[in-house]
Amino acid sequence: MKTILTEQQISLTIKRLAHQVLENHLHLIDTVIIGLQPRGIYVSDKIVEELRSILKGETVNYGILDITFYRDDVRREIKVPNKTDISFSIENKNVVLIDDVLYTGRTIRAALDALLDFGRPAKVELCVLIDRRFSRQLPIQPDYAGKVIDALISQKVIVKWKEKDSETEVVITE
Amino acid sequence: MTLSTPHLLGIKDLLPTDIRLILDTAQQFKDVLQRPVKKVPSLRDVTIVNLFFENSTRTRISFELAEKRLSADVLNFTTSSSSVAKGETMLDTVNNILSMKVDMVVLRHSASGAPHFLAKHIPAAIVNAGDGINEHPTQALLDAFSIQEATGGLEGKKVAIIGDIMHSRVALSNIYLLGKMGAEVTVAGPPTLIPKYIKEAFGVNVTYNVKEALEWCDVANVLRIQLERQNQPLFSSLREYNLAFGISRKLLDSIQKNIVIMHPGPINRGVELDSDVADGNESIILQQVENGVAVRMAVLYLLSNRES
Missing domain, CATH: 3.40.50.1370 (Aspartate/ornithine carbamoyltransferase)
Structure with a gap:
């Protein structure tokens, strides 16, 4: 088990990601943030918190999306669904999808399908804390990446959060 | 899972x-x-x-x-x-x-x-x-979902099941489910439509007095009187059933508390439920269907x- 990002590094990375999103979408009037259940929302919660503190008082539309019903492997394993909560229209908006680790790209494929059931966004961008490059099974790439890493298929990248796993860090198994 | x-x-x-x-x-x-x-x-x-x-x-x-x-x-x-x-x-x-x-x-x-x-x-x-x-397991599950939605939970809730308990698969599934989830059940109706020993077999309360059941419960699940059984000598007439066991506005208003009224459908209006109860504020019958x-x-x- 090797630590890739410490708690301090994660907090700096999240600040950077928030600023990068703002560079591209100056005021977030036409931009909404959507975190992916179950693990992506820990990242999106923190990015949205950062955005709100930078923008002071401006509304940041923030929703969470569960993709369980849109998976391409339903037959192999039944997963228990989580809550979806998107209380605003995404029609013609710029959507920034946020997840913790981008690996095969299948989750994002399912998320795009799920998202389109809520309306037709003008543009969809992807923001991830960790990008495991060279391991994609679908043509999907992030627009904002916290850290890009090379890892073997046999290795696991685990993002831990204090509020859930007692410590905040990103580790990789041997 | x-x-x-x-x-x-x-x-x-x-x-x-x-x-x-x-x-x-x-x-x-x-x-x-x-x-x-x-x-x-x-x-x-x-x-x-x-x-x-x-x-x-x-x-x-x-x-x-x-x-x-x-x-x-x-x-x-x-x-x-x-x-x-x-x-x-x-x-x-x-x-x-x-x-x-x-x-x-x-x-x-x-x-x-x-x-x-x-x-x-x-x-x-x-x-x-x-x-x-x-x-009729999916009916019991949707009844439980509706009870949970209307009252905030199942555990400790008091549910009265009223009507033809004897021939009702909805009643049996509901009794199993509510028992497993920690709710209390009372069955009410004419003695001819309530199986003997149901109390011993399922641990439910039994009463032949609908008003008593309504006063006790948080939720009343009213079952359909199966008209096809009318020719059997189980009760003398639909009119008499309505007077003795039907739920009217007057009866409901005489109860000192708010209860939730459910019915699995199809309703025989004017038999087990009067129209102003079926369509009243207490009724969640259409939510059940949803x-x-x-x-x-x-x-x-x-x-x-x-x-x-």
């Missing part, structure tokens, strides 16, 4: 954790049904046959809608327009349908135990949509991974 059983034959076979899983999953499907696109692709590659050997509108439409909202392929079968009328057995009928690569069977049959028999002989997942006077689709989606989704 998955269900402990490959079929849904009855509430009797379910664990409390199974019931919790179905109800929690149903909540997510209920959210899906509020979206602009009320459909998810989960069962895109699954074929489901609805085998209805007995009449039904609500349950059949509800299952069919649930299947379509899950993107399953749906086949409908009713006995009147099939070869069953030519003397084919149920098992042959089902095997013929399954040989066309059907993954799940939703079965309604007038014989108690028909889905259990089928489960022993065919590889597909079976959902019981009502068998004789035995069980919740039925979400609950059935949850059941079908959770049973869909069975290798066949």
Whole structure:
């Protein structure tokens, strides 16, 4: 088990990601943030918190999306669904999808399908804390990446959060 | 996490954790049904046959809608327009349908135990949509979901089941489910329509006085008086049943507290429920129907991974 990002590094990375999103979408009037259940929302919660503190008082539309019903492997394993909560229209908006680790790209494929059931966004961008490059099974790439890493298929990248796993860090198994 | 059983034959076979899983999953499907696109692709590659050997509108439409909202392929079968009328057995009928690569069977049959028999002989997942006077598990699940939604939970809630307990599969499934989830049950109705020893067998309270049951309960689940039983000497007339056991506005207003009124449908207005009660503020009858689709989606989704 090797630590890739410490708690301090994660907090700096999240600040950077928030600023990068703002560079591209100056005021977030036409931009909404959507975190992916179950693990992506820990990242999106923190990015949205950062955005709100930078923008002071401006509304940041923030929703969470569960993709369980849109998976391409339903037959192999039944997963228990989580809550979806998107209380605003995404029609013609710029959507920034946020997840913790981008690996095969299948989750994002399912998320795009799920998202389109809520309306037709003008543009969809992807923001991830960790990008495991060279391991994609679908043509999907992030627009904002916290850290890009090379890892073997046999290795696991685990993002831990204090509020859930007692410590905040990103580790990789041997 | 998955269900402990490959079929849904009855509430009797379910664990409390199974019931919790179905109800929690149903909540997510209920959210899906509020979206602009009320459909998810989960069962895109699954074929489901609805085998209805007995009449039904609500349950059949509800299952069919649930299947379509899950993107399953749906086949409908009713006995009147099939070869069953030519003397084919149920098992042959089902095997013929399954040989066309059907993954799940939703079965309604007038014989108690028909889905259990089928489960022993065919590889597909079976959902019981009502068998004789035995069980109607999806109705009990949607009733539980509706009680939970209206009162905030199941544990410790007092539920009165009123009417024809003897012939009601809805009553039996509800008694099993509420018992497993820690709710208290009282059955009420004429002595001729309440089985002897039900108290000893299921640990429910029994009363022959509807007012007493209403004063005790948080939720009253009023069952249909099956008109087809009118010719049997179980009660003297519908009029008399209404006067003694029917729920009128006057009776409900005389109760000192707010209770929730449920009914699995179809309602005989003016028999077990008066119209101003069925359509009143206490009634969640139409919410029950709405919740039925979400609950059935949850059941079908959770049973869909069975290798066949």
